[in-house]
Amino acid sequence: MPHAQCPMSKTIVVKIGTSSLTQPETGQLALSTIATLAETLSDLQRQGHRVILVSSGAVGVGCARLGLTERPKAIALKQAVAAVGQGRLMRVYDDLFTTLQQPIAQVLLTRSDLVQRSRYLNIYNTFRELLGLGVIPVVNENDTVAVDELKFGDNDTLSALVASLVEADWLFLLTDVDRLYSADPRSVPDAQPIALVSSIKELAKLQIQTGSQGSQWGTGGMITKISAARIAIAAGVRTVITQGRFPRNIEKILQGEPIGTHFEPQPEPTSARKRWIAYGLVPAGKLYLDAGAIAAISESGKSLLAAGIKAVEGEFDTQEAVQLCDITGNEIARGLVNYNSEDLQKIRGCHSREIPTILGYAGAETVVHRDNLVLT
Numbered sequence: 001m002p003h004a005q006c007p008m009s010k011t012i013v014v015k016i017g018t019s020s021l022t023q024p025e026t027g028q029l030a031l032s033t034i035a036t037l038a039e040t041l042s043d044l045q046r047q048g049h050r051v052i053l054v055s056s057g058a059v060g061v062g063c064a065r066l067g068l069t070e071r072p073k074a075i076a077l078k079q080a081v082a083a084v085g086q087g088r089l090m091r092v093y094d095d096l097f098t099t100l101q102q103p104i105a106q107v108l109l110t111r112s113d114l115v116q117r118s119r120y121l122n123i124y125n126t127f128r129e130l131l132g133l134g135v136i137p138v139v140n141e142n143d144t145v146a147v148d149e150l151k152f153g154d155n156d157t158l159s160a161l162v163a164s165l166v167e168a169d170w171l172f173l174l175t176d177v178d179r180l181y182s183a184d185p186r187s188v189p190d191a192q193p194i195a196l197v198s199s200i201k202e203l204a205k206l207q208i209q210t211g212s213q214g215s216q217w218g219t220g221g222m223i224t225k226i227s228a229a230r231i232a233i234a235a236g237v238r239t240v241i242t243q244g245r246f247p248r249n250i251e252k253i254l255q256g257e258p259i260g261t262h263f264e265p266q267p268e269p270t271s272a273r274k275r276w277i278a279y280g281l282v283p284a285g286k287l288y289l290d291a292g293a294i295a296a297i298s299e300s301g302k303s304l305l306a307a308g309i310k311a312v313e314g315e316f317d318t319q320e321a322v323q324l325c326d327i328t329g330n331e332i333a334r335g336l337v338n339y340n341s342e343d344l345q346k347i348r349g350c351h352s353r354e355i356p357t358i359l360g361y362a363g364a365e366t367v368v369h370r371d372n373l374v375l376t
């Protein structure tokens with residue numbers, strides 16, 4: 001979020017996971033970590049930076065409050081527990097930040113808040129006002145009302161979307177390991193630490209193993225942090241994975257110390273509208289493309305034509321978002337379609353000039369125009 005007054009001031013999004021906010025043995029709050037985090041973020045705010053905290057912990061704290069020893073699996077129970085924990089969590093944050101004279105705000109988001117462009121922009125305006133007022137917004141998913149089909153699912157993704165929305169300079173993903181490794185260091189003792197990932201291409205080459213899940217209370221494990229980093233760096237946000245137990249490291253990292261794993265931002269960030277298409281919208285279907293179409297969209301920056309579509313999956317309307325995949329289902333891009341799924345089933349594989357005869361009307365020449373297409 002640009003700031004007219006001070007060129008040195010940065011927009012910083014910090015995400016802290018349940019594994020750092022709670023003590024692993026008891027599930028009780030890790031008070032010293034939270035207090036140091038509050039001090040660090042308040043100091044950064046006072047130095048002129050704009051700070052947003054994305055905090056997990058509603059479910060973990062709710063469980064501790066209710067004496068539950070395991071993260072609930074049933075959705076209704078999880079939503080009820082989150083309602084207990086979120087209030088408790090905010091109470092703790094507000095006590096600590098108030099002691100430090102730092103106002104905070106609670107912002108609870110659901111996936112559907114980002115789908116509609118007007119709501120997406122509205123959230124942007126709210127963040128801008130809060131940051132302009134010197135407030136630190138404390139963001140979480142609104143777990144109590146979120147439905148499965150429309151969920152961020154994990155706060156790593158949420159924090160990357162928030163960082164992209166506000167065009168942050170930095171995203172810090174605080175967790176219970178000191179950095180990213182070539183494999184899960186808990187199960188692979190000789191896993192190699194990774195200090196720097198300089199591009200999305202390099203990330204693919206590293207072939208990092210992440211196992212299937214995270215710690216006992218965490219949700220996504222390392223895999224969601226890596227995909228969050230991809231979203232953030234595509235938006236031009238420098239991303240760091242580092243240990244949550246030492247929040248003061250955030251200041252050291254900002255001063256240039258090589259702590260944690262750094263992901264360099266893409267030099268030419270994807271435009272705000274394309275970021276909304278790629279990550280704000282929820283794709284309603286999939287188009288499977290042949291090799292020629294993949295080369296055309298990914299190497300030559302061309303629009304997608306019907307001729308390159310091998311198969312169509314899902315039911316969607318015109319102007320909805322779909323995933324563009326290779327024949328095995330790997331996503332390459334996302335885009336807004338100019339035809340609904342029913343019409344696409346009829347014209348897939350056909351030349352554009354045949355479309356009016358097949359459909360009985362002259363539709364768009366492209367299925368996804370390059371202005372509405374974004375490589376993921």
Ligand SMILES: Nc1ncnc2c1ncn2[C@@H]1O[C@H](COP(=O)(O)OP(=O)(O)O)[C@@H](O)[C@H]1O
Pocket residue numbers: 016017018019020174175176177179180181182183184185186208209210211213214215216217218219220221222223
């Ligand atoms: N390649 C990897 N490098 C580092 N940690 C990994 C890796 N793969 C899996 N992990 C695991 O991910 C865990 C952190 O994820 P998670 O428990 O979801 O944390 P949080 O609650 O901070 O979101 C670590 O405890 C670690 O065991």
Ligand SMILES: N[C@@H](CCC(=O)OP(=O)(O)O)C(=O)O
Pocket residue numbers: 016017018019055056057058059060082140141143153154155156214217218219220221
């Ligand atoms: N919204 C959930 C957190 C989901 C989540 O991503 O948790 P974590 O892996 O600990 O960051 C909560 O507040 O419990």
